[in-house]
Amino acid sequence: MVLANNVLGGSKGGPPDKLFLPATLFWQDYGSPAAAEYTPVGAGLTTAIPSWDLDDGLIEQVHTTIIVPSEYSDIDFEVIYAMKIASSGNIVFRLKVQSIALGERDQAGDELAIQTYAVPSVSLELIKQALTNAAPIAKDDIVGVGLGRHGSDGSDTANGDCHFIGLLLTFS
Numbered sequence: 001m002v003l004a005n006n007v008l009g010g011s012k013g014g015p016p017d018k019l020f021l022p023a024t025l026f027w028q029d030y031g032s033p034a035a036a037e038y039t040p041v042g043a044g045l046t047t048a049i050p051s052w053d054l055d056d057g058l059i060e061q062v063h064t065t066i067i068v069p070s071e072y073s074d075i076d077f078e079v080i081y082a083m084k085i086a087s088s089g090n091i092v093f094r095l096k097v098q099s100i101a102l103g104e105r106d107q108a109g110d111e112l113a114i115q116t117y118a119v120p121s122v123s124l125e126l127i128k129q130a131l132t133n134a135a136p137i138a139k140d141d142i143v144g145v146g147l148g149r150h151g152s153d154g155s156d157t158a159n160g161d162c163h164f165i166g167l168l169l170t171f172s
Helices: none
Strands: 018-022 037-039 049-054 059-067 074-083 090-100 106-116 127-131 142-150 162-171
Touching: 018 059, 049 059, 049 074, 059 090, 059 162, 074 142, 090 127, 106 127, 127 142, 142 162
Parallel strands: none
Antiparallel strands: 018 162, 037 049, 049 162, 059 142, 074 127, 074 162, 090 106, 090 142
16 A cells, blocks of 8 residues: 555655556456566666556556555546557456545445557657546545456457556545
């Protein structure tokens, strides 16, 4: 679990406004973070960036958990990924957000948003895409996040694996 207050400083010395969660802080339905494939991403980049492969033709998900800083009550999500091969068409992501208040037993939200985005025809270049979240989130909530490629959806027409690099969270 990631406690955002301990990871990044926010503007004006306050709590974090943004938090990047790299692939190494996620686990996959079948596997472990140690099994993440390390993929060199970006032209001229010599250091490998850890990533999870989300295959075309399948539904694969990665998961993590955070605690919302007490100064905020909402989160915007952006996925950062790279396509393994140059492709055209669309990629379909599923974002699932569940929040549970500290001291509570029932979850406040269980929202699943399936979203389709056009893929630029480039390979191994970082792409950042905003994701829509409708789940109710409150300060100090424990939030479970699941992100997956909905590769078996007929709208996912991009060929090749998607290298999931991480999520960028913006708190408000």
